[in-house]
Amino acid sequence: MITFQDVSKTYAGGARAALNGVSLSVAPGEVYGVIGASGAGKSTLIRLINGLEKPSGGKVIVDGDDVAGLGVEGLRSLRRRVGMIFQHFNLLSSKTVAGNVAFPLKLAGVSDAEAKARTAELLARVGLSDFAAKYPAQLSGGQKQRVGIARALATGPKVLLCDEATSALDPETTEQILELVSNLNRELGLTIVLITHEMDVVRRVCDRVAVLESGKVVEAGPVEDVFLHPASDMARRFVTEAEGAPGDGAPIGGRVVRLTFKGEATYKPILGAVARETGVDYSILGGRIHRLRETPYGQLTLALTGGDVDAAIARFQADGVRVDLVSEGDR
Amino acid sequence: MSGLLANIDWADIGQATIDTLSMLGGSMVLTVILGLPLGVILFLTGKGQMLENRLANGALSLVINILRSVPFVILLIVMIPLTVALVGTSLGVAGAIPPLVAGAAPFFARLVETALREVDKGVIEASFAMGAKRRQVVLGALLPEAMPGLIAAATVTAIALVSYTAMAGVVGAGGLGDLAIRFGYQRFQTDVMVVTVVALLVLVQVLQMVGDAAVRKVSHR
Numbered sequence: 001m002i003t004f005q006d007v008s009k010t011y012a013g014g015a016r017a018a019l020n021g022v023s024l025s026v027a028p029g030e031v032y033g034v035i036g037a038s039g040a041g042k043s044t045l046i047r048l049i050n051g052l053e054k055p056s057g058g059k060v061i062v063d064g065d066d067v068a069g070l071g072v073e074g075l076r077s078l079r080r081r082v083g084m085i086f087q088h089f090n091l092l093s094s095k096t097v098a099g100n101v102a103f104p105l106k107l108a109g110v111s112d113a114e115a116k117a118r119t120a121e122l123l124a125r126v127g128l129s130d131f132a133a134k135y136p137a138q139l140s141g142g143q144k145q146r147v148g149i150a151r152a153l154a155t156g157p158k159v160l161l162c163d164e165a166t167s168a169l170d171p172e173t174t175e176q177i178l179e180l181v182s183n184l185n186r187e188l189g190l191t192i193v194l195i196t197h198e199m200d201v202v203r204r205v206c207d208r209v210a211v212l213e214s215g216k217v218v219e220a221g222p223v224e225d226v227f228l229h230p231a232s233d234m235a236r237r238f239v240t241e242a243e244g245a246p247g248d249g250a251p252i253g254g255r256v257v258r259l260t261f262k263g264e265a266t267y268k269p270i271l272g273a274v275a276r277e278t279g280v281d282y283s284i285l286g287g288r289i290h291r292l293r294e295t296p297y298g299q300l301t302l303a304l305t306g307g308d309v310d311a312a313i314a315r316f317q318a319d320g321v322r323v324d325l326v327s328e329g330d331r
Numbered sequence: 332m333s334g335l336l337a338n339i340d341w342a343d344i345g346q347a348t349i350d351t352l353s354m355l356g357g358s359m360v361l362t363v364i365l366g367l368p369l370g371v372i373l374f375l376t377g378k379g380q381m382l383e384n385r386l387a388n389g390a391l392s393l394v395i396n397i398l399r400s401v402p403f404v405i406l407l408i409v410m411i412p413l414t415v416a417l418v419g420t421s422l423g424v425a426g427a428i429p430p431l432v433a434g435a436a437p438f439f440a441r442l443v444e445t446a447l448r449e450v451d452k453g454v455i456e457a458s459f460a461m462g463a464k465r466r467q468v469v470l471g472a473l474l475p476e477a478m479p480g481l482i483a484a485a486t487v488t489a490i491a492l493v494s495y496t497a498m499a500g501v502v503g504a505g506g507l508g509d510l511a512i513r514f515g516y517q518r519f520q521t522d523v524m525v526v527t528v529v530a531l532l533v534l535v536q537v538l539q540m541v542g543d544a545a546v547r548k549v550s551h552r
Contacts, residue, residue, distance in 0.1 A: 077462075079460060084460040091457075092472060092476060093476060103471070104461040107464075151461070
């Protein structure tokens with residue numbers, strides 16, 4: 001649906017490139033996250049998708065169109081197929097909620113009657129039917145973002161771009177908005193690209209994620225891989241920020257291993273069984289149990305002492321648990 | 332003659348009031364018609380805006396600054412040949428309107444530019460992201476979003492025009508200012524001075540109140 005081929009972007013007068021050789025591809029119907037610190041180039045990346053920015057090098061292909069090659073009309077047509085929501089909502093303060101949602105339809109030349117019907121339908125979808133005649137200033141942040149979403153969906157897009165869409169919201173509202181976004185992905189088959197600086201947002205809704213640092217993709221892949229086994233420093237930092245330090249460094253004897261349970265294995269009473277069978281004692285040094293979208297997962301850091309440690313590790317692996325060695329310890 | 336308002340000829344005052352209001356109304360309409368597009372162009376050609384053009388912006392800005400730096404009394408006199416060419420006379424209400432517009436339109440254009448700068452850039456970006464053409468962004472988003480600021484700018488301009496009309500009285504435009512100078516000042520008829528000043532004061536007060544009410548009506552922030 002969206003492909004970046006070796007895309008670079010340098011702003012006139014900018015000291016360094018905002019994006020540098022970025023390649024990635026987003027499949028139809030997936031939720032793709034781009035995570036990065038501020039200044040990493042996330043905003044530029046998402047704006048290249050709907051042509052608000054032009055690449056300095058490389059190609060951005062969206063829904064079969066090379067964005068940089070589109071004329072004025074081509075770009076307008078693309079933008080009707082690609083909706084966008086914003087951190088600060090960017091609603092028109094001079095228009096009512098209904099007026100805001102109908103605005104893209106008016107721009108597209110849709111008749112008033114049709115726009116009215118479509119607006120009512122969209123407001124019902126985001127749960128704001130009673131707010132049609134209110135002005136944005138009378139709404140809460142979460143309600144404003146719902147209006148933003150309804151407005152972005154007005155022209156029936158295939159892609160939804162989320163520009164830090166929950167960064168200005170409190171945790172509870174963030175959860176509601178992310179759930180709405182997830183539902184839209186499932187029910188409408190909408191392809192979603194979201195940029196954020198919060199790993200938690202990625203964990204809740206994304207299928208795949210790219211980690212951006214200084215204009216480069218330093219790591220990309222399925223969220224569970226990046227989240228459970230981050231390979232880059234930057235990805236590790238984001239995971240630590242979201243989850244707290246994994247607690248690997250406790251000064252204790254024995255071999256220290258990190259076990260990763262996913263799906264069914266998360267809830268199996270596996271630890272005790274392995275200890276009994278192999279005579280290994282374990283101390284729990286750290287752990288977390290959570291969900292990645294719908295998949296439960298757990299990660300435990302253990303120090304294993306006594307008994308047959310190798311057999312215990314083999315036994316864990318046989319049960320579908322991934323085992324990473326953190327330190328050998330003194331044997 | 333004796334009495335508090337001995338020198339007052341109410342028919343004169345009435346005629347002068349009508350003249351002042353005609354000058355104000357006529358010049359205000361033309362000021363908005365000329366100044367609004369100028370202000371919009373000034374804004375759109377500015378740095379980082381959608382029609383960024385340093386040359387056009389610089390030239391327009393220079394003309395506006397020149398017109399704004401000439402004191403209005405001087406502008407009135409300097410413009411006499413042009414005024415005669417435009418409306419056939421430099422006297423009366425008709426003769427006052429060209430210099431009033433030349434004085435007020437650049438002022439209004441600057442205020443329009445400032446009001447447009449107050450519009451949230453994110454809203455403009457969002458409009459483009461929804462597939463708006465430039466014209467649609469300006470007419471559908473930029474101007475409606477700036478409306479409270481534009482009405483406030485028009486109010487300030489109208490009030491400035493009231494004082495300009497009084498100055499226009501000096502070169503034979505008539506109106507309340509003319510009355511104040513000829514009778515109140517030159518003939519020491521203090522009562523005429525007081526009545527005209529009170530009339531002007533009421534006019535300014537009414538303009539401000541109407542303007543404020545209109546701003547409140549269109550502002551939904």
